[in-house]
Amino acid sequence: MKLQLTIDHGQYDQIINSANLLADHVDIIEIGFPMVVTYGLGLVKEIHEAHPDLCICVDAKIFHGGSGVTTRCFEAGASIVSVLSAAPDPVIIKMVEKARSYGGQIICDMSAPARSFAKRTAEVDALGVDYVAVHTGFIPEYDYDLETHRSWFTPKVKPLDLAKVAKRNLRTAKLALNTGINEGNIREVMTLDPEILMVGRAIFDTDDRVMAAERMRRYLPFEG
Numbered sequence: 565m566k567l568q569l570t571i572d573h574g575q576y577d578q579i580i581n582s583a584n585l586l587a588d589h590v591d592i593i594e595i596g597f598p599m600v601v602t603y604g605l606g607l608v609k610e611i612h613e614a615h616p617d618l619c620i621c622v623d624a625k626i627f628h629g630g631s632g633v634t635t636r637c638f639e640a641g642a643s644i645v646s647v648l649s650a651a652p653d654p655v656i657i658k659m660v661e662k663a664r665s666y667g668g669q670i671i672c673d674m675s676a677p678a679r680s681f682a683k684r685t686a687e688v689d690a691l692g693v694d695y696v697a698v699h700t701g702f703i704p705e706y707d708y709d710l711e712t713h714r715s716w717f718t719p720k721v722k723p724l725d726l727a728k729v730a731k732r733n734l735r736t737a738k739l740a741l742n743t744g745i746n747e748g749n750i751r752e753v754m755t756l757d758p759e760i761l762m763v764g765r766a767i768f769d770t771d772d773r774v775m776a777a778e779r780m781r782r783y784l785p786f787e788g
Contacts (some may be wrong), residue, residue, distance in 0.1 A: 565760075566761070570594040570762050571595060572598050574768065580611065584614065587615045592760065593620055595620065595622055596623045597625050600623065608637070619644065620644070621643065623646045624646055626646065626655065631662055634670075638668050649672050649676050649688050670693045678726060682732070685734065694738065695737055695739070695760060700753065701722075701723045701743060701744070702743060727758075739759055741760070743762075745761065747766065761780070
């Protein structure tokens with residue numbers, strides 16, 4: 565099981581400093597989609613050059629242009645690149661092929677609606693992605709449309725419900741869980757035995773990020 569630091573906000577220097585600080589305390593550092601948009605792949609390249617052995621996930625959320633964008637991510641130093649589950653199958657297939665040529669991996673961000681979640685999870689698994697990432701929904705704003713005040717799903721989906729659906733439908737891909745994971749709910753998350761535990765604010769928004777990362781790591785199974 566791997567601990568991933570997800571960085572979705574922050575200034576450029578703050579992100580670089582955090583990567584330098586936490587490179588030896590987490591297994592993966594994810595440059596989140598907002599940071600990819602804000603700072604570009606130069607941020608990924610700088611972190612990779614400073615820490616060539618660090619696993620970096622680029623949350624590119626690719627929907628089309630899979631081969632070209634995936635290539636740029638891997639050449640910048642990514643080890644893992646994300647694709648949206650809503651992307652056409654040929655895009656995902658191309659990304660998987662490109663990842664294999666670079667010795668990298670593909671993580672699929674499950675953006676499918678609840679009613680088709682099981683079907684799409686099984687489909688992307690069959691396409692050869694390495695991980696399937698499921699949003700747990702522990703943060704309230706991920707459960708509701710704040711403008712309409714309506715739930716995104718009908719009936720409302722509780723945290724981890726969709727993760728359980730994904731777990732049942734995976735054959736080769738591994739489960740990754742994110743969104744709002746902290747020490748208050750991590751024991752519940754661990755019951756699904758995810759391969760990647762994606763933690764953001766519970767580490768990044770603390771005064772002592774190293775201590776926060778180590779506290780989260782204590783919950784992971786010991787791998788001697």
